[in-house]
Amino acid sequence: MEFIGTFWALVPPIVAIILALITKETFSSLFIGIVVGAILLAAGNPVQTLQFIISGTLGEGDDASKTGFINALADPWNAGIFFFLVMLGIIVALVNATGGAAAFGAWAARHVKSRRGAMLATFVMGVLIFVDDYFNCLTVGAVMRPVTDEQRVSRAKLSYLIDATAAPICMIAPISSWAAAVSATASNLDTGITGIQLFIQAIPFNFYSILTIVFIIGICIMGFDYGPMASAELAAYRDGELGSLGGEERAHNKRATLWDMLIPVLLLIAFCIIGMLYVGGFWDPTADGFADPSAAFANTDASVGLPFGSLIALILSFIYLIARRVITFKRATDCFVEGFRAMVPALLILTFALTLKLMTTALGADTYVAGLMEGAAAGLYNFLPGIIFLVALGLAFSTGTSWGTFGILIPIVLPIFSSESTLLTIGISACLAGAVCGDHISPISDTTVMSSAGANVNHLDHVSTQLPYALTVGGLSFVMFLVAGFVQNAAICLLIGIVLTIATLIVLKRTIGSVPTDAAGVPAGKSTAKTN
Numbered sequence: 001m002e003f004i005g006t007f008w009a010l011v012p013p014i015v016a017i018i019l020a021l022i023t024k025e026t027f028s029s030l031f032i033g034i035v036v037g038a039i040l041l042a043a044g045n046p047v048q049t050l051q052f053i054i055s056g057t058l059g060e061g062d063d064a065s066k067t068g069f070i071n072a073l074a075d076p077w078n079a080g081i082f083f084f085l086v087m088l089g090i091i092v093a094l095v096n097a098t099g100g101a102a103a104f105g106a107w108a109a110r111h112v113k114s115r116r117g118a119m120l121a122t123f124v125m126g127v128l129i130f131v132d133d134y135f136n137c138l139t140v141g142a143v144m145r146p147v148t149d150e151q152r153v154s155r156a157k158l159s160y161l162i163d164a165t166a167a168p169i170c171m172i173a174p175i176s177s178w179a180a181a182v183s184a185t186a187s188n189l190d191t192g193i194t195g196i197q198l199f200i201q202a203i204p205f206n207f208y209s210i211l212t213i214v215f216i217i218g219i220c221i222m223g224f225d226y227g228p229m230a231s232a233e234l235a236a237y238r239d240g241e242l243g244s245l246g247g248e249e250r251a252h253n254k255r256a257t258l259w260d261m262l263i264p265v266l267l268l269i270a271f272c273i274i275g276m277l278y279v280g281g282f283w284d285p286t287a288d289g290f291a292d293p294s295a296a297f298a299n300t301d302a303s304v305g306l307p308f309g310s311l312i313a314l315i316l317s318f319i320y321l322i323a324r325r326v327i328t329f330k331r332a333t334d335c336f337v338e339g340f341r342a343m344v345p346a347l348l349i350l351t352f353a354l355t356l357k358l359m360t361t362a363l364g365a366d367t368y369v370a371g372l373m374e375g376a377a378a379g380l381y382n383f384l385p386g387i388i389f390l391v392a393l394g395l396a397f398s399t400g401t402s403w404g405t406f407g408i409l410i411p412i413v414l415p416i417f418s419s420e421s422t423l424l425t426i427g428i429s430a431c432l433a434g435a436v437c438g439d440h441i442s443p444i445s446d447t448t449v450m451s452s453a454g455a456n457v458n459h460l461d462h463v464s465t466q467l468p469y470a471l472t473v474g475g476l477s478f479v480m481f482l483v484a485g486f487v488q489n490a491a492i493c494l495l496i497g498i499v500l501t502i503a504t505l506i507v508l509k510r511t512i513g514s515v516p517t518d519a520a521g522v523p524a525g526k527s528t529a530k531t532n
Contacts (some may be wrong), residue, residue, distance in 0.1 A: 012037035037359030082304030090339030099253025100260030105146025126165025154236035159455035204490035205429035263422025275309030396438025
């Protein structure tokens with residue numbers, strides 16, 4: 001077909017993204033992108049177009065590409081993630097119904113005394129939950145919403161903090177589902193080095209992830225915002241308009257304590273980690289003793305391990321909360337329906353986004369991008385890290401998948417450089433960093449969708465408010481990959497990058513930065529009380 005493997009492969013996601021940004025309506029924009037992809041695959045044939053939208057297969061044998069909503073829903077990986085999201089929704093509903101969320105919010109209000117403290121606490125929790133980005137998004141959102149609401153931090157800011165500590169943190173955590181995915185991709189190639197070793201070596205050069213951390217800390221401590229985020233923060237602090245979608249009333253129960261929230265969350269964290277280790281073969285009965293944890297994470301399947309752990313956590317939380325008599329059996333069972341209902345919007349957006357990804361894959365986006373990369377490798381050797389970063393960013397932004405992006409690009413990047421070259425490590429880092437950055441700013445990214453769900457905020461509000469922040473760090477990262485192509489020293493490059501990020505924040509604060517103030521014009525966090 002004439003459209004496969006050409007620029008037309010990127011047209012469906014581009015159409016969906018442009019429509020989403022213009023109309024502020026996600027479902028119809030994604031559906032139109034799917035229809036455009038189906039029309040291209042069917043070469044305009046209306047019957048085949050409908051087939052590709054519902055359930056179709058292009059090609060034969062190993063080269064076959066599946067399309068359509070049914071294939072997106074039937075994929076075992078996607079089904080596992082859907083199940084995991086439903087389990088998380090039920091746990092959140094249980095914690096809210098018992099009054100545990102309200103009790104935690106009251107406790108946090110006594111200990112977190114400022115907006116800065118609430119934002120930094122959210123950041124720290126996001127860093128601590130590094131195992132998986134989906135797990136991070138929904139867990140951090142559920143736990144920190146009462147805290148940020150109390151300090152009048154907008155839901156847009158909360159969703160940015162969630163998103164910025166999900167994929168970026170997972171991408172520099174050796175024990176995570178992301179490390180496992182990268183390791184699995186690189187281990188299948190003849191490089192003379194294991195996939196997990198390559199991942200660990202690439203961490204110091206992953207400028208987007210590391211500079212995102214510096215950026216978050218800097219903007220929280222300096223206490224300013226810019227772009228659409230500044231408007232959202234001003235509305236939250238001055239008028240109490242947090243931007244919540246509603247439908248999350250927290251029950252108040254005198255018997256409930258903060259442990260009625262913390263214990264289910266801790267169970268969730270513990271058993272999700274155990275589930276991923278178990279699926280990865282950590283407790284292999286045929287082996288003598290335990291397997292290497294890093295090897296177990298490299299071999300795990302998050303779509304099985306996370307549902308496995310979340311189901312056990314749900315059962316134990318259910319028993320614990322009923323035994324504590326903070327909720328009746330009947331009310332607890334009602335939470336199953338409430339939790340599922342709360343996840344329906346996120347599940348729908350995720351279904352549409354995954355179907356659009358199938359269309360993009362069937363149209364041969366990987367073939368087109370591979371051709372671009374091979375053409376760029378000819379005479380720009382030391383500039384290649386910067387070029388790889390931009391290509392990965394563009395591909396992840398267009399397709400909404402960082403895993404798919406580095407799955408496409410790692411096999412292309414590895415043969416370009418010598419296996420013993422520092423540029424190989426920098427090139428892989430550029431590929432991973434660009435994939436995370438593109439995923440971070442893409443409206444059709446599943447992680448972006450989950451961050452919106454975790455903060456219970458309008459999806460496109462989250463996209464528009466975080467876009468300037470992510471692009472700022474993305475621009476700094478691009479500059480650093482150009483520098484790294486010549487300097488090739490991680491310590492020196494990181495020092496330059498950190499100084500450059502702080503300098504950029506200072507300039508932004510003095511030029512376009514905005515500080516939330518109350519009705520009297522007093523900056524957020526400062527007392528209006530008179531002193532003698």
